[in-house]
Amino acid sequence: MRNQFADTLYECAKENHKIAIVVADISPAGSMEKFRKEFPERFINVGVAEQSMIGICAGMALKGLQPFAYTIATFSLYRPFEFVRDDLCYQNIPVTVVGIGGGVVYSTLGGTHHCQEDVAVAGAIPNMSIIAPCDPLEAREATMYCATQKKGPVYLRLGKAGEPVLTDNAVDPWQFGKLRYIRKGKDVCILSYGIIMKKAVAIAERLEEQGKSVSICSVHTLKPLDRQGIEQVLQSHALVVVIEEHAPQGGLAPQTKQIAWDIKASCELKTFTLKDEFIHNYGNHDELLAAHGLDVEEMYQQIGQ
Amino acid sequence: MGISTVQEKAFEVAAARKRCLQYRKRILDISQTVSALHIAPAFSCLETVDLIYNGLIRDEKNRALDTFIMSKGHGCMAQYVVLESLGVLSKDDLSKYCKPDGQLGAHPDYGVPGIEASTGSLGHGLSIAVGMAYAEKIKKTGGTVYAVLSDGEVQEGSTWEALMMGSTLGVTNLVAFIDNNDFQSLGRTSETHPTFYPLLDKFRAFGWESVEVNGHNAEAMYEAVTTREAHKPMVVVCKTVKGRGVSYMENVPIWHYRAPNKEEYQQAIQELDEVYS
Numbered sequence: 001m002r003n004q005f006a007d008t009l010y011e012c013a014k015e016n017h018k019i020a021i022v023v024a025d026i027s028p029a030g031s032m033e034k035f036r037k038e039f040p041e042r043f044i045n046v047g048v049a050e051q052s053m054i055g056i057c058a059g060m061a062l063k064g065l066q067p068f069a070y071t072i073a074t075f076s077l078y079r080p081f082e083f084v085r086d087d088l089c090y091q092n093i094p095v096t097v098v099g100i101g102g103g104v105v106y107s108t109l110g111g112t113h114h115c116q117e118d119v120a121v122a123g124a125i126p127n128m129s130i131i132a133p134c135d136p137l138e139a140r141e142a143t144m145y146c147a148t149q150k151k152g153p154v155y156l157r158l159g160k161a162g163e164p165v166l167t168d169n170a171v172d173p174w175q176f177g178k179l180r181y182i183r184k185g186k187d188v189c190i191l192s193y194g195i196i197m198k199k200a201v202a203i204a205e206r207l208e209e210q211g212k213s214v215s216i217c218s219v220h221t222l223k224p225l226d227r228q229g230i231e232q233v234l235q236s237h238a239l240v241v242v243i244e245e246h247a248p249q250g251g252l253a254p255q256t257k258q259i260a261w262d263i264k265a266s267c268e269l270k271t272f273t274l275k276d277e278f279i280h281n282y283g284n285h286d287e288l289l290a291a292h293g294l295d296v297e298e299m300y301q302q303i304g305q
Numbered sequence: 306m307g308i309s310t311v312q313e314k315a316f317e318v319a320a321a322r323k324r325c326l327q328y329r330k331r332i333l334d335i336s337q338t339v340s341a342l343h344i345a346p347a348f349s350c351l352e353t354v355d356l357i358y359n360g361l362i363r364d365e366k367n368r369a370l371d372t373f374i375m376s377k378g379h380g381c382m383a384q385y386v387v388l389e390s391l392g393v394l395s396k397d398d399l400s401k402y403c404k405p406d407g408q409l410g411a412h413p414d415y416g417v418p419g420i421e422a423s424t425g426s427l428g429h430g431l432s433i434a435v436g437m438a439y440a441e442k443i444k445k446t447g448g449t450v451y452a453v454l455s456d457g458e459v460q461e462g463s464t465w466e467a468l469m470m471g472s473t474l475g476v477t478n479l480v481a482f483i484d485n486n487d488f489q490s491l492g493r494t495s496e497t498h499p500t501f502y503p504l505l506d507k508f509r510a511f512g513w514e515s516v517e518v519n520g521h522n523a524e525a526m527y528e529a530v531t532t533r534e535a536h537k538p539m540v541v542v543c544k545t546v547k548g549r550g551v552s553y554m555e556n557v558p559i560w561h562y563r564a565p566n567k568e569e570y571q572q573a574i575q576e577l578d579e580v581y582s
Contacts, residue, residue, distance in 0.1 A: 041443045051428075052435070059432065059438070063436075063441060082426060091423050
């Protein structure tokens with residue numbers, strides 16, 4: 001996903017000379033290195049100085065450039081939070097804050113590198129948009145959107161590397177602000193976003209083996225949330241499941257429940273989120289998710305009950 | 306070579322002095338209708354702000370080529386009265402300062418005519434100014450960015466990130482003025498951090514061309530900026546007096562945010578006439 005972002009940004013930057021990237025001491029792998037070599041003036045490394053990363057992006061955007069701030073999610077959003085809020089959101093300027101490793105992707109690095117509340121944190125700020133693509137293809141679409149939009153700030157939550165392609169046969173095209181069916185069924189609908197989507201797909205396959213007809217929606221735009229799209233999902237499926245790699249507060253699960261209440265939905269609704277805890281486990285990403293209760297087998301069993 | 310369309314300004318010290326008297330009176334007038342204003346922090350940087358707008362910012366094709374950021378947002382009264390005198394803000398705008406139907410608040414807001422960035426939270430303006438100056442540099446516009454910071458604001462870690470980045474990026478088209486009035490909300494800055502002040506050597510150590518001048522002496526500031534080497538970004542440490550021009554306000558912390566009553570107002574006007582005549 002990181003590479004897809006870099007490839008896409010590099011392609012956009014070749015055409016559009018206003019695109020710039022300001023990174024905070026993160027290794028420029030793949031196309032990012034090409035970007036740095038070919039457009040050195042539009043590549044800034046601030047080092048370990050994230051507040052200035054955001055402030056400098058703001059200054060560049062106020063002078064008509066289209067900058068991206070780029071580092072590990074906790075350091076692109078939490079560390080310079082008030083700069084994101086005041087410089088980008090209050091002034092409502094088109095800067096994309098890229099968070100690498102949203103969720104618990106940095107599974108061996110411990111809690112300081114886990115970004116498990118970012119949708120709640122970014123979503124609480126007026127004018128902020130949030131996009132969390134589920135696979136490299138969506139990362140490409142999202143990056144292209146961020147490279148051209150003039151609406152305001154975007155928090156772009158990315159994974160890391162090696163994510164599988166899940167949306168090559170999607171039913172709907174990618175469109176900012178609209179959830180998309182990546183498969184369409186009748187009985188159950190799983191709503192998810194980000195790289196935990198692969199677990200949604202695995203669960204859907206298990207359910208289909210049991211004779212269920214399953215929809216999967218990628219809710220890639222968390223803000224503004226596609227309320228109408230979620231209403232339609234709630235009204236057209238007997239069971240709706242939300243799976244998200246995010247704290248229980250402020251993410252997709254509680255917002256879906258709120259919409260269900262507002263429209264008096266009659267479907268059953270099950271939600272799976274990270275725990276409201278700092279866990280002190282290590283291991284690979286799947287193992288961390290399992291420690292939070294987000295294991296395919298466990299979720300499948302609970303859905304089946 | 307084409308003919309330059311950039312218009313430099315002729316800066317006359319005597320005229321500047323007259324303007325600064327009028328600005329002070331105007332701010333005091335406003336203080337008689339709205340109490341929510343920072344008079345003393347505006348008085349300490351008035352000569353600097355006037356110099357930036359009337360002596361340094363150049364126009365090109367009837368648009369400002371250069372940019373000003375009021376990083377010490379609480380000094381915005383100084384900016385508002387200068388923008389009013391330039392016709393960028395109207396008399397009506399200032400008469401509605403901090404009123405429900407107005408557009409001017411106690412900190413500058415991006416989107417208001419003449420305001421290039423929203424400030425008020427300290428430690429933001431210099432990074433924004435670095436980003437702007439860098440954008441001007443790579444776009445080759447020739448634009449210079451001027452910023453005014455408070456000396457308390459220099460305590461923000463983010464200011465030092467910006468200082469580091471300013472020299473790393475080589476934004477020679479950036480000039481930051483530090484309104485060194487030696488006061489912050491709770492007392493003297495030099496007493497809050499006795500080993501941190503004075504500042505000049507710190508800025509030099511961070512790779513900025515740095516000078517210290519009397520911040521109420523427009524000629525000295527003008528000279529410092531216009532004769533700079535410009536191989537580096539520049540910091541001008543302006544030694545100033547908080548509340549400058551009104552005896553009972555000078556160096557008295559309460560006037561950071563207090564508005565004078567009627568008698569105090571009259572005394573202030575009288576004193577200003579004496580000081581500036």
